[in-house]
Amino acid sequence: MDKVEKGALDLILHACRSSHPEEFGGILRADEGRITEVLILPGTFSSERSVLMKLNMLPISSNACGSVHSHTSGSLQPSRADLNLFNSFGEVHLIVTRPYNENSWKAFDSRGREIKMEVIETEPKERVSEEFSEDFKIQ
Ligand code: ZN
Numbered sequence: 001m002d003k004v005e006k007g008a009l010d011l012i013l014h015a016c017r018s019s020h021p022e023e024f025g026g027i028l029r030a031d032e033g034r035i036t037e038v039l040i041l042p043g044t045f046s047s048e049r050s051v052l053m054k055l056n057m058l059p060i061s062s063n064a065c066g067s068v069h070s071h072t073s074g075s076l077q078p079s080r081a082d083l084n085l086f087n088s089f090g091e092v093h094l095i096v097t098r099p100y101n102e103n104s105w106k107a108f109d110s111r112g113r114e115i116k117m118e119v120i121e122t123e124p125k126e127r128v129s130e131e132f133s134e135d136f137k138i139q
Helices: 006-019 080-088 130-135
Strands: 003-005 025-031 034-039 064-071 092-097 105-108 118-120
Touching: 003 006, 006 025, 006 034, 006 064, 006 092, 006 105, 006 118, 025 092, 034 064, 064 080, 080 092
Parallel strands: 003 034, 003 118, 064 092
Antiparallel strands: 025 034, 025 064, 092 105
């Protein structure tokens, strides 16, 4: 997994920016070998220094390929806790930090090694997943 759709990346950056000064955390979904969507798990708890995701809330049919979270500190270095997560779940993990733009994120594999990701331009279209809108409606 070394590709991410630009639309998904934009959404992620926007979510991280909106969450600041709290961290943002979500699950990455893949389709045809690239990251296409970000999923916010029910019960996700964000604070200024961490985000707690309940992985048991992950739908089985989610096509989950990894995780994304933001660091409000400005660091793109995975923490010890991050490495534990990377190691136990998924194959690609993004960390985003200030100023939450296309140059302020990195991708890592399950062992915490940096991966080069290719950002794929896609035609602009509304990506509304049935599953997402039904199961994860938030207010
Ligand atoms: Zn982290």
